[in-house]
Amino acid sequence: DTGVSQNPRHKITKRGQNVTFRCDPISEHNRLYWYRQTLGQGPEFLTYFQNEAQLEKSRLLSDRFSAERPKGSFSTLEIQRTEQGDSAMYLCASSGEVGNTEAFFGQGTRLTVV
Amino acid sequence: QKEVEQNSGPLSVPEGAIASLNCTYSDRGSQSFFWYRQYSGKSPELIMFIYSNGDKEDGRFTAQLNKASQYVSLLIRDSQPSDSATYLCAVNAGGYQKVTFGTGTKLQVIP
Numbered sequence: 001d002t003g004v005s006q007n008p009r010h011k012i013t014k015r016g017q018n019v020t021f022r023c024d025p026i027s028e029h030n031r032l033y034w035y036r037q038t039l040g041q042g043p044e045f046l047t048y049f050q051n052e053a054q055l056e057k058s059r060l061l062s063d064r065f066s067a068e069r070p071k072g073s074f075s076t077l078e079i080q081r082t083e084q085g086d087s088a089m090y091l092c093a094s095s096g097e098v099g100n101t102e103a104f105f106g107q108g109t110r111l112t113v114v
Numbered sequence: 115q116k117e118v119e120q121n122s123g124p125l126s127v128p129e130g131a132i133a134s135l136n137c138t139y140s141d142r143g144s145q146s147f148f149w150y151r152q153y154s155g156k157s158p159e160l161i162m163f164i165y166s167n168g169d170k171e172d173g174r175f176t177a178q179l180n181k182a183s184q185y186v187s188l189l190i191r192d193s194q195p196s197d198s199a200t201y202l203c204a205v206n207a208g209g210y211q212k213v214t215f216g217t218g219t220k221l222q223v224i225p
Contacts, residue, residue, distance in 0.1 A: 033213065040122075042202055042215040043158065055210050091157055095213070101146045101206050103213050105157040 002026060004106035006092050012112045013082055020078045021109045025094030032075050033103060034067055035091040043091055049075060050097075082113045117141060118205050120216035128224050133190040135219050137203030140184070145208035147179055147186045152200045152218065162188060193223045 005024040013019050025032045030051050035043035046065065047057040051072035064082075069075040079086055089110050095103040119138045127133045135149075146165055150158035164170045164177040164186065176189040186205075190197055200218040207214075 035215070040217075042118075042120075042217040045212055045214060048212050050210065056212055089157075093213075101208075101213070102148065102160055102163050103204070104160060105150075108157045 004092055004094050004104055006106035006109050008109060009107060010110050015082060015084060015113055017082055018080045019082055020076055021090055022074060022076050023092030023106060024074045026104060029094035029096055031095045032069055033093040034077050037089045037091055084113045087111055087113045117214045118203055118216035120203050120219045122217055123220040124222050125219055126222045126224055127193050129193060129195060131193050133193045133221055135188040135201050137186045137216055138184055139205045141207045142184060143207050144205045146206040148204040149177060149188045150202040150204060152202055158202055195223045195225050197221060198223045
């Protein structure tokens, strides 16, 4: 399968716990995006990487959220001290650069904080 | 003003009709425009992209771009019940800018 892969697909955690999600992009894509989506809303931008460089992080994102993309390959998104408001679908997408910027999504990780 | 705006719907059309979905964007320098289809509980699926003014056709889908009016639309001909989904408009301003999404329009195709 050469598409974007996200793990886990589902995560249930207790409030206050830390969680980490992984995204493996399409191999030739050097851009990687993280979005969050809640019911009835469009994907909300969290952060994105060009290779290993984190180029932008949403101002709405609290310090509890951190993302990494070591060596410009897979990426991880960590949420510390989870809150019920963090419950959402976390989507990862990857794309190429200029002239090839179509972004393709993984299946998402659904987080439920209880 | 939101960066990418869409009417949330629902837009209801009878089977076989043309569905017209609209999107406006605020960044006049935007260069790439995308339409995604999202079924309930699933992730967005790219169905069309357009970079130049005018129309782009792919099967039953036509994307239309008017940069002067900052407007992009998606037409779905011969709508089918399986087209019932939320359609997301997305825009990329180019360079190192991110892809920004609208909130989506829910389409219902009535058999």
